[in-house]
Amino acid sequence: MTDLYPLGLKVAGREVLVVGGGPVAARRAAGLVDAGALVTVVAPEAGPDLRALVGTGAVTWRSREYREADLDGVWLVHAATGVVDERVSADAEARRLWCVVASDRDLASAWTPAVLREDGLTIAVQAGGDPRRARAVRDALRDRGLAASCDPGGVSTARSGKSASPSSGSGRVALVGGGPGDPSLLTVRARRLLAEADVVVADRLGPRAALPELAPDALVIDVGKLPGHHPVPQHEINALLVEHALAGRRVVRLKGGDPYVLGRGGEEAAHCREHGVPVEVVPGVTSAVSVPAAAGIPVTHRGVADGFTVLTGHEAVAALPGGTDHTVVLLMSVSALADSAAALAATDRGADCPVAVVEDGWGPRQRVTVGTLGTIAARAREVGVRAPAVTVIGDVVRLSPAWLHVVGTSRPGRAELPAR
Numbered sequence: 174m175t176d177l178y179p180l181g182l183k184v185a186g187r188e189v190l191v192v193g194g195g196p197v198a199a200r201r202a203a204g205l206v207d208a209g210a211l212v213t214v215v216a217p218e219a220g221p222d223l224r225a226l227v228g229t230g231a232v233t234w235r236s237r238e239y240r241e242a243d244l245d246g247v248w249l250v251h252a253a254t255g256v257v258d259e260r261v262s263a264d265a266e267a268r269r270l271w272c273v274v275a276s277d278r279d280l281a282s283a284w285t286p287a288v289l290r291e292d293g294l295t296i297a298v299q300a301g302g303d304p305r306r307a308r309a310v311r312d313a314l315r316d317r318g319l320a321a322s323c324d325p326g327g328v329s330t331a332r333s334g335k336s337a338s339p340s341s342g343s344g345r346v347a348l349v350g351g352g353p354g355d356p357s358l359l360t361v362r363a364r365r366l367l368a369e370a371d372v373v374v375a376d377r378l379g380p381r382a383a384l385p386e387l388a389p390d391a392l393v394i395d396v397g398k399l400p401g402h403h404p405v406p407q408h409e410i411n412a413l414l415v416e417h418a419l420a421g422r423r424v425v426r427l428k429g430g431d432p433y434v435l436g437r438g439g440e441e442a443a444h445c446r447e448h449g450v451p452v453e454v455v456p457g458v459t460s461a462v463s464v465p466a467a468a469g470i471p472v473t474h475r476g477v478a479d480g481f482t483v484l485t486g487h488e489a490v491a492a493l494p495g496g497t498d499h500t501v502v503l504l505m506s507v508s509a510l511a512d513s514a515a516a517l518a519a520t521d522r523g524a525d526c527p528v529a530v531v532e533d534g535w536g537p538r539q540r541v542t543v544g545t546l547g548t549i550a551a552r553a554r555e556v557g558v559r560a561p562a563v564t565v566i567g568d569v570v571r572l573s574p575a576w577l578h579v580v581g582t583s584r585p586g587r588a589e590l591p592a593r
Contacts, residue, residue: 214234215243249283298314349426349455350432350455353460358463372425374413376427378429418445419449460534463534469572527570
């Protein structure tokens with residue numbers, strides 16, 4: 174396409190209208206806020222992402238249907254309803270306003286490119302109206318920037334060939350391990366599948382910072398679980414994956430850590446296959462190893478520990494083999510920490526066995542609390558340890574900077590490491 178004139182817009186301090194309250198509208202609004210625009214959203218209902226943005230005070234929300242008068246005084250319009258987009262586009266055209274339409278590029282007078290921002294450089298990629306090709310090019314550039322000597326995983330920049338309406342039976346599901354939460358730890362394969370996704374079913378502990386990079390029309394379904402609160406039960410998650418895949422959509426199940434390490438990925442894969450849905454499993458950087466590493470703790474170390482066991486803090490731990498030279502890693506361990514520590518202290522490990530609890534590993538609130546099996550429960554209560562957290566038990570904890578920071582004191586204590 175040669176009739177597209179590439180242009181960067183300075184929207185800082187200017188009124189911009191977003192029509193729609195779903196996840197696409199929320200992503201558009203967030204990007205405009207980041208650019209300094211004065212954003213007004215018009216929609217009868219607003220999804221959780223948009224409500225969170227409104228809660229910051231950065232966006233004004235008019236909870237009602239769109240009216241033509243909403244265009245008064247605005248410089249740019251983004252329509253993301255799938256219902257009144259054609260009307261919004263026509264009204265904007267009559268007023269000589271540039272209008273971006275998420276549901277139909279042919280209705281739009283302006284398109285949003287795939288954008289890469291890195292080290293003060295902004296790269297915008299247009300691909301003749303093929304957003305998947307544009308994102309593939311952007312992601313290849315980003316991956317080369319993160320590791321210039323690495324092949325970007327064979328990311329194809331060929332046209333995707335995807336029609337506007339997916340055909341029944343052509344869908345598939347990818348169970349993608351998102352690692353401990355830092356989007357820079359996503360694999361190249363994971364990034365490629367996210368760029369191609371029509372639907373993303375996202376966990377709370379996955380790399381949610383990668384969601385703004387999705388296709389403008391990608392549907393994001395939040396199935397995040399909190400301790401003791403599972404708003405979307407597992408059987409409903411399984412059904413969602415099959416439903417969207419059988420409708421011809423490319424579905425990514427974005428999970429924290431690795432799908433097959435205490436992530437119920439095996440159940441989801443089996444359910445999809447039972448219903449004739451093709452499944453791909455993309456391994457991720459498991460939190461069982463990466464979160465201890467973020468705290469400077471190797472799960473094995475020559476002369477200290479030559480093996481490790483990973484399990485959830487909800488399971489019985491008293492029967493675990495080995496002593497302090499066999500590392501134990503507990504995931505989802507905060508609520509059962511006191512019981513787990515007491516059970517392990519009663520084994521050959523003893524009450525003096527070192528323990529570290531790593532909160533929000535690789536996240537902005539990363540914190541490490543160290544103690545022993547005899548003291549860690551009290552220490553955790555004292556400092557207010559909260560999920561998500563990974564607990565590491567064994568002599569390898571002594572190698573952590575957090576442990577070394579408190580060595581020589583009367584008892585192990587707490588250390589906060591620099592946020593990543």
